[in-house]
Amino acid sequence: xxxxxxxxxxxxxxxxxxxxxxxxxxxxxxxxxxxxxxxxxxxxxxxxxxxxxxxxxxxxxxxxxxxxxxxxxxxxxxxxxxxxxxxxxxxxxxxxxxxxxxxxxxxxxxxxxxxxxxxxxxxxxxxxxxxxxxxxxxxxxxxxxxxxxxxxxxxxxxxxxxxxxxxxxxxxxx
Numbered sequence: 001x002x003x004x005x006x007x008x009x010x011x012x013x014x015x016x017x018x019x020x021x022x023x024x025x026x027x028x029x030x031x032x033x034x035x036x037x038x039x040x041x042x043x044x045x046x047x048x049x050x051x052x053x054x055x056x057x058x059x060x061x062x063x064x065x066x067x068x069x070x071x072x073x074x075x076x077x078x079x080x081x082x083x084x085x086x087x088x089x090x091x092x093x094x095x096x097x098x099x100x101x102x103x104x105x106x107x108x109x110x111x112x113x114x115x116x117x118x119x120x121x122x123x124x125x126x127x128x129x130x131x132x133x134x135x136x137x138x139x140x141x142x143x144x145x146x147x148x149x150x151x152x153x154x155x156x157x158x159x160x161x162x163x164x165x166x167x168x169x170x171x172x173x174x
Contacts, residue, residue, distance in 0.1 A: 011072045012049050019044040024086045026079035029053065032071040039065060040081065040089055051075070054089060062092070101145050109146045110134060116169040122162070136162055 022041045029037045029051060039053030042064075049069025056062050087103065101109070110126075114134060117124045127133040127141070134142040140153035140162055147170065148163035 011075055012069060014049075016044070016046040019046075019049075022075065022077065024081055024089055025077050026081060027053070028074075028076045028078050029067050030073045030076075031067055032073060034073075035071075037065055037067055038078065039063070040085065042089055042092070045069065054092065056088075106144045106146075110144070112173065113142065113146045113166065113169060117162075117165070120165060122165070142166070 023043065025041055026039065027041045031037065037053055039055040042052045042054050044051050049072065051067040051069065051072065053065045053067065054062055055065070090103070110132070114124050114126070117134075117136060123137050125135045127135050133144075134146070136142060137158065139155050140151060140158055142162075143150045143152070146166070148166045151159055151163050151166065153159040153162075
């Protein structure tokens, strides 16, 4: 197995696309003052380079640790993991509504909604890995399983209109 070792200056200089190479992998992070953390890298904040690690404990619970990006000395990939670990990590912070859907179903729902919004001339982008969050017009997010109640925005008018559009889409597709 080949190990990757990245130093602080390298870590801070990496782009979000480069950080994606570490997502869902088991890593060992050495931070300032020689503090060491080990866990599955769930995400890296694109602005601060902060790292979120998840550790599965023996009793079935889990531990979530944040490591400040500026304190990162080294990041070393310990294990690549497998599809089961990846799926477990992906489902950690999705709403309970997603439990009845497979990853393929969620991907289909996301793509269908994205096409529907684009057809209605509404700008939409994806945030993160699939199944991921959709960002609508830069002011609203839609999380899996992509129903009206999975929308979030501080703009109540846009929130209401997008929820209505999504409800119309769901009604039309059933």
